[in-house]
Amino acid sequence: MTKTAFIGLGVMGYPMAGHMAAKGHDVTVYNRTEAKAKKWAEEHGGSAAATPAKAAEGADVVCACVGNDDDLRSVVYGDDGILVGMKDGAVFVDHTTASADVAREIGEKAAGMGLRFIDAPVSGGQAGAENGVLTVMCGGDEGAFNDAQPVMDCYAQAVTLLGPVGSGQLCKMVNQICIAGLVQGLAEGINFGTKAGLDMNKVVDVISKGAAQSWQMDNRARTMIKDEFEFGFAVDWMRKDLGICFQEARNNGARLPVTALVDQFYSGVQAKGGNRWDTSSLLRNLTQD
Numbered sequence: 431m432t433k434t435a436f437i438g439l440g441v442m443g444y445p446m447a448g449h450m451a452a453k454g455h456d457v458t459v460y461n462r463t464e465a466k467a468k469k470w471a472e473e474h475g476g477s478a479a480a481t482p483a484k485a486a487e488g489a490d491v492v493c494a495c496v497g498n499d500d501d502l503r504s505v506v507y508g509d510d511g512i513l514v515g516m517k518d519g520a521v522f523v524d525h526t527t528a529s530a531d532v533a534r535e536i537g538e539k540a541a542g543m544g545l546r547f548i549d550a551p552v553s554g555g556q557a558g559a560e561n562g563v564l565t566v567m568c569g570g571d572e573g574a575f576n577d578a579q580p581v582m583d584c585y586a587q588a589v590t591l592l593g594p595v596g597s598g599q600l601c602k603m604v605n606q607i608c609i610a611g612l613v614q615g616l617a618e619g620i621n622f623g624t625k626a627g628l629d630m631n632k633v634v635d636v637i638s639k640g641a642a643q644s645w646q647m648d649n650r651a652r653t654m655i656k657d658e659f660e661f662g663f664a665v666d667w668m669r670k671d672l673g674i675c676f677q678e679a680r681n682n683g684a685r686l687p688v689t690a691l692v693d694q695f696y697s698g699v700q701a702k703g704g705n706r707w708d709t710s711s712l713l714r715n716l717t718q719d
């Protein structure tokens with residue numbers, strides 16, 4: 431049993447922390463909206479702390495999963511922040527999808543305080559978090575990674591160290607770039623087939639057994655055909671993630687022409703009120719004026 435803390439009980443963090451408790455770890459949680467932390471503690475038998483620093487006190491591994499770079503800074507730094515609460519040599523694992531720059535910044539500050547840091551964004555969505563089968567992409571030292579991995583294994587099916595601090599976020603950027611154009615392709619295919627009068631469920635049955643198969647096709651094509659988007663990975667989050675990719679591409683010179691176009695299509699979805707719709711809602715740009 432490891433003494434752990436989890437900061438940020440959102441769609442992802444709530445079930446991730448739940449898996450840690452279910453596997454027998456001693457978990458203290460913190461959430462900005464206190465009621466959620468109290469509910470979690472009642473449900474899972476852990477305890478709720480009043481600040482991130484208090485949650486982190488005495489823990490061997492401290493995990494976080496909040497929204498973006500600024501949200502992360504607000505739970506990490508300051509008198510109530512995670513870093514001042516942590517004990518010497520403990521490992522801070524951040525599951526937020528954030529920039530590689532903020533990861534390096536936190537990594538340096540942590541090291542200066544005798545702490546260890548792993549940037550560890552995840553893929554697999556709400557269902558992956560609830561079922562404990564996330565993919566975790568990590569950046570950091572091997573020793574810190576080895577010490578934190580048993581905790582991450584509670585909610586993941588694959589946990590991989592890619593290189594120094596920042597590498598996990600860079601890997602997540604590749605992940606999002608690979609998804610963006612693919613989802614637009616899926617939307618165009620479904621819209622085309624529907625307009626051609628095909629039975630799109632039958633079409634998906636057959637083409638998902640061939641070269642067009644993808645996670646997006648397996649997990650999103652049926653709901654796209656039904657015009658259902660009130661679930662899943664929010665368009666606002668995807669635009670946040672793509673913004674991080676564009677920032678990094680400005681540093682490394684990579685060109686992202688299709689990703690940039692799809693980002694504009696997502697802004698069209700937001701203009702339709704789809705900020706919280708699943709990313710597969712790109713289809714609505716094609717089906718609605």
Ligand SMILES: NC(=O)c1ccc[n+]([C@@H]2O[C@H](COP(=O)([O-])OP(=O)(O)OC[C@H]3O[C@@H](n4cnc5c(N)ncnc54)[C@H](OP(=O)(O)O)[C@@H]3O)[C@@H](O)[C@H]2O)c1
Nearest residue numbers: 438439440441442462463496497501526527555556663667
């Ligand atoms: N949802 C997905 O499918 C998915 C998949 C992969 C990666 N991710 C990434 O995982 C992260 C979390 O996503 P989510 O879906 O769990 O988001 P969410 O449901 O909106 O939860 C965000 C969590 O962060 C907390 N938070 C936000 N800003 C804060 C601040 N300034 N100070 C303190 N706490 C703050 C929120 O507290 P309150 O409860 O008080 O609002 C909440 O606990 C994001 O970086 C997202 O891109 C999400």
